[in-house]
Amino acid sequence: MKITKLTTYRLPPRWMFLKIETDEGIVGWGEPVIEGKVRTVETAVHELGEALIGQDPARINDLWQVMYRGGFYRGGPILMSAIAGIDQALWDIKGKVLNAPVWQLLGGLVRDKIKAYSWVGGDRPAAIIAGIESLRKMGFDTFKLNGCEELSLIDNARKVDTAVSIVAEIRETFGHQIEFGLDFHGRVSAPMAKVLIHELEPYRPLFIEEPVLAEQAEYYPRLAAQTHIPIAAGERMFSRFEFKRVLETGGVSILQPDLSHAGGITECYKIASMAEAYDVGLAPHCPLGPIALAACLHIDFVSRNAIFQEQSMGIHYNQGAELLDFVKNKNDFDMTGGNFSPLTKPGLGVEIDEEHVILRSQNVADWRNPLWRHADGSVAEW
Numbered sequence: 001m002k003i004t005k006l007t008t009y010r011l012p013p014r015w016m017f018l019k020i021e022t023d024e025g026i027v028g029w030g031e032p033v034i035e036g037k038v039r040t041v042e043t044a045v046h047e048l049g050e051a052l053i054g055q056d057p058a059r060i061n062d063l064w065q066v067m068y069r070g071g072f073y074r075g076g077p078i079l080m081s082a083i084a085g086i087d088q089a090l091w092d093i094k095g096k097v098l099n100a101p102v103w104q105l106l107g108g109l110v111r112d113k114i115k116a117y118s119w120v121g122g123d124r125p126a127a128i129i130a131g132i133e134s135l136r137k138m139g140f141d142t143f144k145l146n147g148c149e150e151l152s153l154i155d156n157a158r159k160v161d162t163a164v165s166i167v168a169e170i171r172e173t174f175g176h177q178i179e180f181g182l183d184f185h186g187r188v189s190a191p192m193a194k195v196l197i198h199e200l201e202p203y204r205p206l207f208i209e210e211p212v213l214a215e216q217a218e219y220y221p222r223l224a225a226q227t228h229i230p231i232a233a234g235e236r237m238f239s240r241f242e243f244k245r246v247l248e249t250g251g252v253s254i255l256q257p258d259l260s261h262a263g264g265i266t267e268c269y270k271i272a273s274m275a276e277a278y279d280v281g282l283a284p285h286c287p288l289g290p291i292a293l294a295a296c297l298h299i300d301f302v303s304r305n306a307i308f309q310e311q312s313m314g315i316h317y318n319q320g321a322e323l324l325d326f327v328k329n330k331n332d333f334d335m336t337g338g339n340f341s342p343l344t345k346p347g348l349g350v351e352i353d354e355e356h357v358i359l360r361s362q363n364v365a366d367w368r369n370p371l372w373r374h375a376d377g378s379v380a381e382w
């Protein structure tokens with residue numbers, strides 16, 4: 001079998017799908033994207049794709065190394081997202097050839113279900129109570145919300161109190177009927193993270209995500225030494241070579257590699273194993289589309305240290321398309337009591353509605369993340 005063609009489709013809300021075709025008619029789908037830089041990743045996919053045409057899609061391990069090590073310069077969000085989507089599509093092809101879901105090819109199930117959590121409240125912490133109430137009716141009991149709005153490098157107590165009061169209200173309203181993680185979104189400086197985490201401790205959040213930016217990762221062990229709240233990070237780390245540093249220096253209790261950003265299934269399975277060796281949990285990052293989610297679920301179902309799975313149903317970013325709009329087998333993503341079941345169809349287990357993909361990929365607007373500024377006009381972290 002030989003790879004014959006790679007086709008990319010930029011789609012709403014901020015996704016890209018990749019179709020890899022073979023000379024035997026079997027087709028695989030992947031989701032290579034970095035949010036806000038879709039055209040850059042698209043170019044990278046087609047540049048990397050040159051080395052794939054005419055190759056046997058079954059040799060995923062070798063093709064991965066060709067894509068990674070075949071370039072003198074490697075790593076980073078663009079190249080690793082391109083590799084990720086290609087890798088997903090190759091696993092999809094392998095599963096379809098062998099008539100087995102990807103989790104079966106990775107050694108079989110380690111669990112029967114995985115808890116999903118839901119985003120609530122959007123970028124700005126508002127209307128969160130009502131959001132949680134309606135999501136609870138859908139079966140969710142675990143949530144994530146932004147922990148604060150933009151904060152200056154050293155900010156005032158009023159800003160801290162505002163952030164804390166929202167969290168206090170959630171606990172007061174729901175007690176321990178629900179759990180929630182707080183995403184600092186890299187918005188918080190190291191000095192303010194210290195203050196904010198301390199003030200939030202009485203409300204016992206499940207975890208604090210990206211308390212500081214990945215490029216300030218040396219603060220993770222220092223912050224962890226100060227608090228009992230687990231620290232989560234990893235959505236802006238792109239390979240084993242980056243994750244090994246946080247595992248070695250410690251501080252992070254939950255790794256959040258993104259299956260569409262960190263080299264795909266091949267790489268993230270290895271990252272998951274590295275985390276297990278350090279007694280660190282896994283919670284794949286996934287505010288993206290259905291192929292990315294399917295890839296995450298296959299890793300969750302073969303990784304003992306997977307804790308829960310992010311998913312984007314109803315997320316504030318989903319303007320113009322929802323998670324399952326391009327999926328034919330929507331029922332396979334049904335949740336029971338807020339849990340996903342293993343996807344059972346061959347490959348990734350996502351049947352893509354290609355006609356709809358082609359239709360919706362016409363003249364799609366490019367998504368950009370907002371640019372925030374502080375009151376003094378300087379750029380703030382979003």
Ligand SMILES: [Mg+2]
Nearest residue numbers: 183185209235
């Ligand atoms: Mg995050």
